[in-house]
Amino acid sequence: QKEVEQDPGPLSVPEGAIVSLNCTYSNSAFQYFMWYRQYSRKGPELLMYTYSSGNKEDGRFTAQVDKSSKYISLFIRDSQPSDSATYLCAMRGLGSSNTGKLIFGQGTTLQVKP
């Protein structure tokens, strides 16, 4: 079983829809949670970064962490065609503070249709 599970999709939604992307994980030591966005044939770029449980909002994006359920989510409001990309969740524990090692999910491919 992988430490981090993410539905690869693809997920196709109409423009303006609310998108929900999710990851589950098995390692209770994970404390830091990230969402990266990757456009086709590009490197990933950090979108959201949260520590422990709770919500974090940045414009149309909201990251949510539920450590009790070992479940994280990324919500995209008013989705735009420019949001079409692959979204990767990533996480690490306190033990990785000295190494920076991240564990990534498989990535979910999102297509937002005009």
Next chain:
Amino acid sequence: DAGITQSPRYKITETGRQVTLMCHQTWSHSYMFWYRQDLGHGLRLIYYSAAADITDKGEVSDGYVVSRSKTENFPLTLESATRSQTSVYFCASSDRAQETQYFGPGTRLLVL
């Protein structure tokens, strides 16, 4: 150019050949990482480095070798390429271990 660059961007090689992928960053970041990205597996860590001359293995290091004689460079060598090493390779760097990792544009490697 400022940032993190990788070369070559595309590479075709044959089984058994040695291949070196280059990574260069201009930020003087201490930490550098090599990942491979494959369908169904996401990004998997091959090697990482905390500073010049300090490297350590990641999740999928077999068949790969790294070096870091200078802070800004982190080359990845496939000693004897195999078809299973066909993948997209990404280099990343961060200022400190817990800081954001910035990724390069990737190298697409095909091993025939």
